[in-house]
Amino acid sequence: MKKSTIEEIKERFDIEVERFSNIETEQLPTINAKISLEIITEASKKITPYAENLLDIGCGGGIFSQILCK
Structure with a gap:
C-alpha cells in the first residue's frame, strides 16, 4: 500500500472539513442527530445557564457548538 503524501492528506482533510462544516449535510448519516x-x-x-464560553473538543466542523451558542 502506498503511503499518502502530506499534500494528499491535506486535500482529503480539507474536503472533509467542508462536508462536516455544512449544517445541512454534516449529520445526515446520523439517524438521531436532531434528537442528540x-x-x-x-x-x-x-x-x-450563565455560561459565557464554550470549548468544543471534537473532530468535526463545530456544528454542535454553533447550534448551542445561538
Whole structure:
C-alpha cells in the first residue's frame, strides 16, 4: 500500500472539513442527530445557564457548538 503524501492528506482533510462544516449535510448519516442536538442543548443550558464560553473538543466542523451558542 502506498503511503499518502502530506499534500494528499491535506486535500482529503480539507474536503472533509467542508462536508462536516455544512449544517445541512454534516449529520445526515446520523439517524438521531436532531434528537442528540436537542438533548445536548438542553443539558448544557441546565448545567451552566450563565455560561459565557464554550470549548468544543471534537473532530468535526463545530456544528454542535454553533447550534448551542445561538
